[in-house]
Amino acid sequence: MSLVVTNLGKRYGDTTVFSKVSLEVARGEFVAIVGESGVGKSTLLNCMAGLDSWDEGSVTLEGQDLGALSDDQRALLRRRQIGFVFQAFHVLPHLDVAQNVALPLMLLGEPDHARVEAMLRAVGLDGLGPRLPQQLSGGQLQRVAIARALVHRPATVLADEPTGNLDPRTAAKVIDVLISQTREQGASLVLVTHSEAAATRADRVLLLTSEGVAPRL
Numbered sequence: 763m764s765l766v767v768t769n770l771g772k773r774y775g776d777t778t779v780f781s782k783v784s785l786e787v788a789r790g791e792f793v794a795i796v797g798e799s800g801v802g803k804s805t806l807l808n809c810m811a812g813l814d815s816w817d818e819g820s821v822t823l824e825g826q827d828l829g830a831l832s833d834d835q836r837a838l839l840r841r842r843q844i845g846f847v848f849q850a851f852h853v854l855p856h857l858d859v860a861q862n863v864a865l866p867l868m869l870l871g872e873p874d875h876a877r878v879e880a881m882l883r884a885v886g887l888d889g890l891g892p893r894l895p896q897q898l899s900g901g902q903l904q905r906v907a908i909a910r911a912l913v914h915r916p917a918t919v920l921a922d923e924p925t926g927n928l929d930p931r932t933a934a935k936v937i938d939v940l941i942s943q944t945r946e947q948g949a950s951l952v953l954v955t956h957s958e959a960a961a962t963r964a965d966r967v968l969l970l971t972s973e974g975v976a977p978r979l
Contacts (some may be wrong), residue, residue, distance in 0.1 A: 764950040771818035782974040794964035812836035845911030849923035860891030868916040901932035
């Protein structure tokens with residue numbers, strides 16, 4: 763399994779965000795997680811990436827127990843094994859498109875201009891490498907974020923509402939790119955979404971509640 767979550771629980775003070783969350787994601791599988799607003803979908807995704815802490819249970823990524831790692835060790839594991847696609851894009855405005863996409867490779871000390879250019883072509887941004895983020899549309903920015911998440915060929919891609927800021931037509935194109943590229947690379951994809959159109963594309967759809975996660979009926 764690429765990702766295993768076992769009896770995970772998260773609290774903020776006396777408030778339980780979620781509890782007893784268990785799920786497994788196989789290599790190459792696409793799993794969508796849905797649920798009401800405020801139930802902790804984004805928090806769960808952050809826990810899967812080791813970006814947030816939890817109070818009970820465990821998260822295992824590529825055989826590594828994230829809870830047993832230091833912050834630095836988690837960061838190194840993320841750098842190699844995880845691609846994260848944010849709803850708000852989180853591109854760096856002072857870097858051009860190619861530089862934004864190249865960031866994971868630079869952090870790994872493995873700059874590869876040819877791979878960056880190939881990734882830009884794959885997501886439909888061929889020729890836009892020299893542009894600054896403010897010169898792009900929302901859909902193009904989300905494709906930059908997808909290219910950045912995939913360029914280092916991670917085992918697992920985590921996507922947090924990647925179509926939340928997009929119109930339906932653009933959102934469909936972004937999901938097409940995200941699915942096609944993760945499939946091509948054999949990466950697992952975990953998508954948190956409110957979009958029914960996006961969720962129906964998944965291999966499995968899980969419903970998150972405060973009491974756990976289960977297949978959506």
